[in-house]
Amino acid sequence: MTVVGEIAAETGRQAERPLRPVVNVSDLPSVVYGSRVVTWWGTTGFMAAEAATLSACVASYYYVLRNYESFPPLRTPLPDLLVPTISLIVLILSLVPCYLFARAAKRLDRPATLRWMWVAVVVMLIATALRLMEFSALNVRWDANAYASVAWAVVFAHFTLLLADTLETLLFAVIMQTREPTRYYPGVAEDAFYSYFMVAVWIPCYVTVYLVPRWV
């Protein structure tokens, strides 16, 4: 590499470096989607941190599992399968309206966006209610033993994501309903993107909490 210019200078400069505009960017769009928006990257960053949190909980689950000769521990019933499975199915179903409102948002199609957003909100509220029921489906209180604590930790950690996503969708739906700022469309699409992640990470958690105790 050849280096010229300032490198030879012994002392610095007083004045700032003059800037000479050579390109005009005023015709670049200000509403873009997907990985072209910073919010997509921000959401992805939070996903990484949340995935790490969940992985810490799941790792703790398997670590504790090694400490037991029988799993779940003696006199601790297995978790129910019915409610969690329904909840899982509802969660996966909630992705359909999410996909649809994200698609509509990219077309700036307000009626379709709103319609599918409200459907998504309803489905996610049902999923949240089912998740609350899942805590009793675990059939054990969090303070009974370490197995109970880690199982609760996994379900609860994901519950916070579900709750956050539900509330976020609700909030966006209300904003879109009442205001409709154009620059919110990318955020709406982002919201669906987050939902995909939220449902995807639940699947290994579901397997861990509800199926693994039946298998080991």
Added chain:
Amino acid sequence: MTWAGSIFDTAGTPAERIARLAWFLIIVSAVTYLLVLVATGIAIRRARARRTRGDLADTRPETAKRLTRNVAIATIATTLILLVYVTATALTGKAIAWPLNARQPLTIEVTGYQWWWQFRYRDSVPSNWLTTSNELHIPVGRPVRVILLSNDVIHSFWIPELHGKQDLIPGHRNTTWIQADRPGVWKAHCAEFCGHQHAKMQFDVVAESPAQFDQWYRRQLASALPPTDSAAKRGHDVFVQRTCIMCHSINGTEAGSNVGPELTHIASRPSIAAGSLPNTRVNLGRWILNPQLIKPGVRMPPNALSPADMNALLDYLETLK
């Protein structure tokens, strides 16, 4: 180098091997460090000279090539040193593992308490199991298997002269081993922070000839003799009627609590208060009167004893050889 109490003051094979490895690593590190400093120094000198000459920074491709070569050489050298390092570590690791062919090993169960040590010598005959506190005797030349348990929080068992440390973790059964190759008396410290008196959670290690060890063992197995003179009798009564009995035990008396260290042969120990004070009458008196002045936060409370009671108690404790 034998620096008393240091990891180089070795008295057993594992410590010896580790010390050798440590020396090796220290020398390698020192040489590496010197090389880095020399390289930096030369770099600075050369560059200064260039500045004095008024030349520009040297960014010619041929210089870059030479520098790349030098950096590559340094990197390869580092890698080679590290290979040696990993190999030496692995070999030493093998050398300090529990010798599977060990004959007649002694097994001692160590339990950590906040802030003292209990040692239980296992024997094939259950009636020969021996429990002592804060004092570990081992026979020279005989491998000792050490089982590490904890009653409350994590402590760490460490006799620098014999071996590296291992933690005592509640709910886990950790093990290590030691073997003294020469007689000696050493002080060992708890090495994992364990609360207020971590600093003064110590014990005495006595490595002695097998004959002496057997003698010590037999004497420790015996119950305390009943007090003979009147002062000691009164001291015994103080012990069992006042606060002492709530926590301490003396075999052969009705004192049998296991909250604090057992005291059956307290008078034969070199130190009291988990290795914090030499075992003298004055120290013992000070300690009993108010342990909180000597080890603030220790679980033993101040004891309200009249001077007469205290003297009698000390008389009695001094008979517990």
Added chain:
Amino acid sequence: MRTRRYLRQWGRIAAICALGLALACEREKRRFNDASPSAPAYAAVTLDTLQPGVPSPELTVKSPSEGNAYDIAQGKQLFEQWNCSGCHSHGGGGMGPPLMDNEWIYGSSPENIVATIVEGRPNGMPSFRNRITANQLWQLAAYVRSMSGLEAKAPSPGRNDGMQYKVDEQRTPFRTPRASASKTLPAKSERP
């Protein structure tokens, strides 16, 4: 005028903060050595009668362990180590009466509890006179009170490291103490 009002306002805020800080300091103090070994404080609390059902008379001694997290935790350790559970079964009651409920035969104040430990009670509670130091007595009493929620939540102990027999003391709801059904004398009701 205005300055003065400001000063008064800030003074009030400062006073509240100072109170909060003082409370925090008191709760967290580790008292290693402030009970004088030569003057057993419980001497003042001894009952003048051994009749059951008579709570101690009004006393001037104040327990130093009330509301102190360290003391309550020490009391909890002593309670387990001295095998109080042998009779009281982790507070659930066995040979001795339960300690987690709101029934107090001999009174629920710290002084009452100390007196019970020192004097012993009929039907099995031995006397620990001279065997437990004043400080330890207050610690035990504070812990016993925390078992039925009579201590403030913040300084009360969490779960123990070991098998779980009961809800930990800091989650035990406050239960208004009352004299045992068979006894007539009312006990002071108090809130932490």
Added chain:
Amino acid sequence: MSAQPLPAERAVESDPNSPASLHDRLERVWRNGPGLWGWLTSVNHKSIALRSIITAFAFFGIAGVEAALMRVQLARPENSFIGPDLYNQLFTTHGSAMMFLFAVPVVQSVALYFVPIMIGTRNVAFPRLNAFGYWTYLIGGVLLFSGLFTNTGPDQGWFSYVPLAGPGFSPGKRVDIWAQMITFTEIAAIVAAIEVIVTVFKQRAPGMSLNRVPPFVWAMVVMSFMVLVAMPYVATASAMLAMDRLIATQFFNYAEGGDALLWQHLFWFFGHPEVYIIFIPGLGMVSAIVATFSRRPVFGYTAVVLSLVAIGFLSFGLWVHHMFATPLTQTGQSFFTAASAMIAIPTGVTIFCWIATIWSGRPRFDTPMLYVVGFIALFTIGGLSGLLLASVPVDLQITDTDFLPGHIHYVLLGGMVFPLFGALHYWFPKVTGRMMSERLGKVSFWLLFIGVNVTFFPQLLLGIAGMPRRVYTYLADSGWGGLNLTSSIGAGLIALGMLLLVINVARSLAAGAAAGADPWGGETLEWAISSPAPDYNFAYIPIVHGRSALWADTGDLDAVAGLREDRREILQTTMLDAVPDSRHEHPDPTIVPLLTALAVGVGLIWGIFDPIGFVVGGVLTFIALAAWGWPEKPSLTRARSWRCQSDRRR
């Protein structure tokens, strides 16, 4: 802000390209509001990063005083200056504050200050989130120290081993305060990491493709990725600890199937990368300083960057070397020894490259450069003593002794504090517009350099001599008195050096020589703009033609025009090649981040005393976030009116 153009403005509008009028227009849009309210509502990355740096140094000062008190206590055997209860609180808050309240926040703040300028953008990607991160961090730090001053300072050691830190052996709220402080600082750290990554990936100046990003920025990106993966682990662990203590979960209770070692795994999976999180930014600062003062770009750019990335990856494979004294299999231990050895290779490469840079440069030895040489001299001792600790057999002897504090201080003081002080002298002119005194700077450097060696080399020896760490005193017959006294004297030298440094900063602030835009003749974009930097950073976004943005040529810099000047707008570019891609509107100052942080604070602090606090805090946080997400009406109307004007202008 008024929608009506002022007469003066109309006057300059006749010449829209005049720099003065451009400056005024941008300044109007980008500056903070006036007064205290403006301070509380600021979303400018420089304002927030600067107050964050000052906050971090304040915590550094308190934690340093704690260290000095500990050294006084240890100066002679059986000293009764400080008892075990206070001593334990001091060393725990010292370690926790240095790690969580100083080291990580300060390097992240330096990143948040300089990364946007170095890559040529006007603000970080999420300005409000950035402000929120600072407020959370501030609450966490104040929580820890108000704990200490109310005798509720954590006293279990900075890595909080259970069961000592658990409900059974740490009564009161001391450990809970520690656990919540962790939660606060982890939120702040994760937020800052996302800021840095997204800003660097999406807002680089046109032409600054990834292979032209300055090594300093690379270091910050690697650090941010590590934060993103490592910090959730400690946040999870500390949440588990708090729950064990508050609602009787059984994560760490062996009798109910929990495990004390689970804590150690979770903690060190974070805790080892933590050390690298702290010093990789140090390596970045060294890169920046070495290049400027050697008058040439860093030798071996690709090797340095790849080494940084490699260190980031490898650091996640080392955590077990903190646990060699626990029951683990021999094979596992050997693996971690080998991994620890491997990380020495990229670390070595970076150091060799800097030596090569100096070698072929013509360096000036101003104070920043002295700190770089000090870094090489100290950090190498830290790294090499680390090799002793990573070797299982030797580790068994010297772990948990005074060797360890000696080692970690060589690593952190050498690897992070020295580069940071170098960076302080280097960038002080950029931040304040004034130079620091060279003479005072050199004196304080030598005091610190000698002080660090006199303090911590004896600690290495004390460890070898068998002195355990974290002891509040030691017996007279242990023979450790002399070395401890030496170490305490060294601490005095460090304190003196720090005092001089503070005096230097204060004097330079008040009466330092004016710095000008570029006092050192620097390589990277921050030296293109005036000192202190204007609120909008760059009047036009510069276009970058090579790795050395300012050394590529001497004349004017090519730049991009067309960003709106009537509202906060930034240029987004593509991730790999930094091709202009879109414009993005940025939020105006707002109080919402502070309110959100307060809501989180209510939840986490009240939650210590009553679980209902978490629920209340959660609800409050949701309300605050709703306000956050709500469209800003005033901003829109203002923007519209401004748009009319600008249209008219065209």
